[in-house]
Amino acid sequence: MTFRSIKSLLVKTFSVFSLLIATQAFAGENHTPATSEAGAVAPAAAEAHGAKKEGDFNVTETILEHIKDDHSWHMWGHVSIHLPVILKTSKGFEVFSSEKLVDEHHEPAVYKGNFDYKLVEGKTKIVDAAGNVDVEASKQLWDFSITKNVASLFISVFILLVVLLTAAAGYKKTGVKSAPKGLQSFMEPIILFVRDEVAIPNIGAKKAGKYMPFLLTIFFLILINNFLGLIPFFPGGANVSGNIAFTMTLAVCVFIVVNLSANKSYWEHIFWMPGMHWSMKLFLAPIELIGVFTKPISLMIRLFANITAGHILVLSLICLIFIFKTVFASAIAVPFAVFIGMIELLVAFLQAFIFTMLAAMYIGMATEEHHHDAHGEAAHH
């Protein structure tokens, strides 16, 4: 009965986002016959090389170009948003449009500011007059640019603030006793799901409330970024939760929360496992200590790998059209991409759920009260 809420939640997410996926398929079909662009974002490179690129279509390059971070955000055709580049060098801050870092053929160009800047393999570097990378000066360079991922993160934060503050305002107005209305009734089951299925079973009813803000924050942040990543055009399309830096930040937050809230018995179980022979205790301590670090690392890699693999899968299916060089390949590729997109919706929800659940589980392990008479006896035998 309790898990009916999972089901109803899945049905809700599906029904909302199947609409969006329907447009994805539409967009895919629209794009394919027109030019040699794969999906929506990478026509820059393809168009730049024109006929030369037409002959040898590089699948790996195209896919990686779509899933990596970028300084400009492609909209449609030749239109893209050039996001600002913010650099801190030894001569202070400098802000300019990323448009200046590319020439009319979308190739990296030198921009003359306080130093000469050029994009080398996607990273901004300081170059000398001859165009070679100045390694020493580049070490002083701090890149605070608003890239595609950062902009997408701002959008998701904005959406989250609007949605959650609207729901919160509803509770302020009508109180918690009356039935929820509008957006409130959409959010309430999700929040209750996190509380009743994730926090309370893993942390325990007494302490769960303290960690709910943290768990809800990670859950909604991952969920919204996963969903935005599945939308193939403007407000989405950035691969935020498939970016290892993003997942690492979340994992580090979990690491800090878990270890700061850990009680004495948690550390005892790591460094001096009760109920074991002393030689076994010595043997287990380093293993348990490594476990402290591998837990957040596995959180980081799980989310990163799942989302990136999903994106690669959809992109490679769309790339089939360009590999076979015929529009008719889209008859197979597009339905398959839609099908994988549907699975990715499930994965998007599932990964947010799993990340939150594991975080709750680790917090629960760290704050658990142990009854020492439960072990202990074995040690004397």
Added chain:
Amino acid sequence: MVVGSVAAIGAGLAAIGAGIGIGQIGKGAVEGIARQPEAANEIRSNMIVAAAFVEAVALFAVVVALLGNG
């Protein structure tokens, strides 16, 4: 080219492992549901979570294979 094919073999091996793992989970879940249909919802959600764990390990391998390829 040799590197690419070795990475592909690695990804294939990972897929075999994940296939066996998810197969076992599915088998266990279906048997469980057959014996106790009233616990179907609970078993199903636990199955999905376990399957996600197995899948994640396979995806680690895929990422390593991709890194090896690039």
